[in-house]
Amino acid sequence: METPTNGVVAYPSGQCDLAYLAQGVGEYAGRDLTVCEQVNLGRLKKASTDAPSWNLSGAAARNRAARLLGPLNLGLEVRLDEYMRNLSGGQAQAVMLASLVGLQPPELLLLDEHASALDQQVQESILLMLRNCLQNSGSAIVMVTHDQFVLESLPARRIEVPYPRLGN
8 A cells, every 4th residue: 555665575476366454444434335235345356347237235245245244143144234334343344354355255365453442252253254264265364463362363374573662
């Protein structure tokens, strides 16, 4: 999102199906969309000229959204017609993650404090979704977190980057 000043990120094939979830994204993303629309909009891999004609809330879209949200065990699959703005921040964060991971997880998922400030039930549901993503799809996840529980909950190869010491 920022212009790099140095370094290289290389992917073996030269291209990568990438998804990014920012910290607190649930607080502002899709506020005027229903839960069903948001989940299905997240499945649009690339903008295309026919995207506006997609039915994001028809029967197939509702079934897809319910299948993606059901495993979270947060009751979101029965709230498909509610607007995202009516969900808690954690619930909205879970919907956003479900829309990105979905039925075809990206090859690389970038997460920035994705589970911070969430209640325990939402956090555990999100971590279960991420564990399933890692185990079943072969996706790689790069995350930034300060939460030790999150680090211990996911099978991972960790690279811990210490903060530089300021002052003496």
